[in-house]
Amino acid sequence: MSDLPPETTDTPVLPKPEPTEGTAASPRAERADFARPRSLMTRQREQLSAGNLRRAAPDSANLARRRTLLRRAKWALPAAAILLLGSIIAWPEVEHLLSANKTVLRELANIRIESGNLVGATYRGVDEQQRPFMITADSAHQINDNRMDLTNPVADILPQSGGWMLARSAKGVYMQHAHLLDLTGNVTLYRSDGLMMHTPMVDIDVRRGIAASDAWVHIEGPFGQLDAQGFLLSQHDGIAQFRGPGRLILNDDRHSTPDQSKKAS
Structure with missing residues (x-):
């Protein structure tokens, strides 16, 4: 046997190709979602471990507080339901009052007070037959708690017969408690039946x-x-009723005839 060493076969190592000019070496592909810091991974493990722990049993103070909340809820929820139902029932009346207040505010917006006089005054009421009447004036001056002096007053009265009567004059006095209207100065009365009257003064019980x-x-x-x-x-x-002496001219008469004998009580 010879003392020659065994033959070894060396695998040739090929050299890495160098990038040619104009071609950049491609970077190594790596996943970005695995590149997390160690502190973040540690914090996530701690959160997972804390979620697996059992919840501690509440102490007596927590139990007492929960019982108090339950007792209050048993009274508060029915009370809230009753309030809600009451508001639903009362809402139509509240809406009616709100609309009435809006109407009053619109009327008050048209009223101005200048030098103690009420400009654009309007009085409304109902008579003994529960029919409405209205008195308006360009201005009103209050003398006391009962008397109002009016300028250019207009009274609109609805009688029981279904017609209407309107009276106007240059001046007037309205007694609010007695509902008496005294008109003076070029008084004119109109009625729905076509009757028109002219007189220097008239007293009206509205x-x-x-x-x-x-x-x-x-x-x-x-x-x-x-x-x-x-x-x-x-x-x-x-x-x-008319008090004489007077004169009557009918539409079918050709001339006027004074009548001194007819008197009406």
């Missing part, structure tokens, strides 16, 4: 629907013309 005057009056209407020394109109009763 609650009873009665207008009366002791001054002269000139009346025109579908029947003709009438001049008298006084009159009384009852709108609710449908009565018209």
Whole structure:
């Protein structure tokens, strides 16, 4: 046997190709989601370990607080339900009051107070037959808690017969407690049946629907013309009385004939 060493076969190592000019070496591909810091991984393990621990049993103080909350909830929830139902039931009435207040505010917006006078005054009410009446004036000056002096007043009265009567004048005095309206200065009365009256003064009881005057009056209407020394109109009763001496001209008469004998009580 010879002492020659065994033959060894060396595998040739090929040299790595060098990048040619103009071609960049491609970087090593790595996943970015695995590149997490060690502190983040440690914190996640601690959170997972804490989630597996059992919850501690509540102590007596926590139990007492929970019982108190339950007792309060048993009273608070039914009370809230009752309040909600009550608000639903009362809402139509509340809405009606709100709309009425809006109407009053709109009327008050048209009213101005200048030098103690109420400009654009409006009085509303109902008579004995529960029919509405309204008195308006360009201005009103309050003398006391009962008397109001009016400028250019207009009274609108609805009688029981279904018609209407409107009275206007240059001045007026309205007694609020008694509902009496005294008109003076170029008084004109209109009625829905076509009757128109002119007189220097008239007293109107707006609650009873009665207008009366002791001054002269000139009346025109579908029947003709009438001049008298006084009159009384009852709108609710449908009565018209005139005090003579007077003169009546009917539409079918060709001339006027004074009548000194007819007098009405």
